[in-house]
Amino acid sequence: MPPQANPEARFKQQAGEHAASLVQSGMVVGLGTGSTAIFATRKIAVRLQTGDLQGIVAIATSRATDDTARALGIPMLADDIPREIDITIDGADEVDPAMDLIKGGGGALLREKIVAEASRLEVIVVDEGKLSPRLGTHWPLPVEVLEFGWRSQVRFLESLGAAVTPRPGNGGLFRTDQGNLILDSRFGPINNPLELAGKLEARAGIIGHGLFIGIASDLVVAGNDGIRHLQRGHGGSGQQP
Numbered sequence: 001m002p003p004q005a006n007p008e009a010r011f012k013q014q015a016g017e018h019a020a021s022l023v024q025s026g027m028v029v030g031l032g033t034g035s036t037a038i039f040a041t042r043k044i045a046v047r048l049q050t051g052d053l054q055g056i057v058a059i060a061t062s063r064a065t066d067d068t069a070r071a072l073g074i075p076m077l078a079d080d081i082p083r084e085i086d087i088t089i090d091g092a093d094e095v096d097p098a099m100d101l102i103k104g105g106g107g108a109l110l111r112e113k114i115v116a117e118a119s120r121l122e123v124i125v126v127d128e129g130k131l132s133p134r135l136g137t138h139w140p141l142p143v144e145v146l147e148f149g150w151r152s153q154v155r156f157l158e159s160l161g162a163a164v165t166p167r168p169g170n171g172g173l174f175r176t177d178q179g180n181l182i183l184d185s186r187f188g189p190i191n192n193p194l195e196l197a198g199k200l201e202a203r204a205g206i207i208g209h210g211l212f213i214g215i216a217s218d219l220v221v222a223g224n225d226g227i228r229h230l231q232r233g234h235g236g237s238g239q240q241p
């Protein structure tokens with residue numbers, strides 16, 4: 001694709017396209033969701049068309065990405081993830097210095113986490129505006145809940161200190177690909193993401209949340225200083241530049 005004019009979009013493009021270059025022939029590839037990951041998906045399609053890449057199969061983290069990937073001619077796997085995923089390239093809303101994430105701005109958090117946890121490499125692609133000293137500083141935490149009893153989840157999240165906004169959607173409330181609701185929960189800077197994740201995971205009716213802790217293996221950040229690629233456990237592991 002020609003370079004984007006707007007700097008933020010250009011950084012997203014650079015990060016996404018850089019990550020697409022990590023995909024090798026024969027790999028099983030997870031395709032992320034959002035305005036950054038889409039650049040990786042498009043670049044993978046171009047590499048397939050030009051013969052630079054051969055024999056890959058992909059799995060999408062959302063219906064939207066699945067539709068786009070199929071339209072671009074990328075061979076897609078069945079939804080039951082019959083094989084281990086070699087590499088997934090996905091975006092994030094906020095990234096802290098430990099390479100932990102808030103995801104789910106597009107509502108795809110549950111499928112994204114399922115695909116990430118089935119992946120050998122989880123490569124996160126962001127523009128530098130997503131870097132944050134502490135998760136929750138800039139972004140509410142998306143919490144996916146079953147429609148049944150959802151107002152009780154609002155009260156529960158409020159009891160944990162969040163200001164909660166049910167995510168609006170077409171003429172009502174937003175629906176995830178699974179038909180669930182999203183409660184955008186503004187906690188402010190989260191002191192202990194692991195502890196919060198544990199409380200959310202123990203609650204019946206909460207189907208998923210956007211805290212991705214210890215899941216990203218790689219972080220590709222694009223910004224004014226160029227593209228930086230960090231790997232967990234390889235020098236500078238998990239620390240932002």
Ligand SMILES: O=C[C@H](O)[C@H](O)[C@H](O)COP(=O)(O)O
Nearest residue numbers: 034035036104105106107108
């Ligand atoms: O549900 C959506 C995903 O977690 C996205 O990867 C995340 O919101 C980042 O999206 P974008 O690259 O459009 O900022």
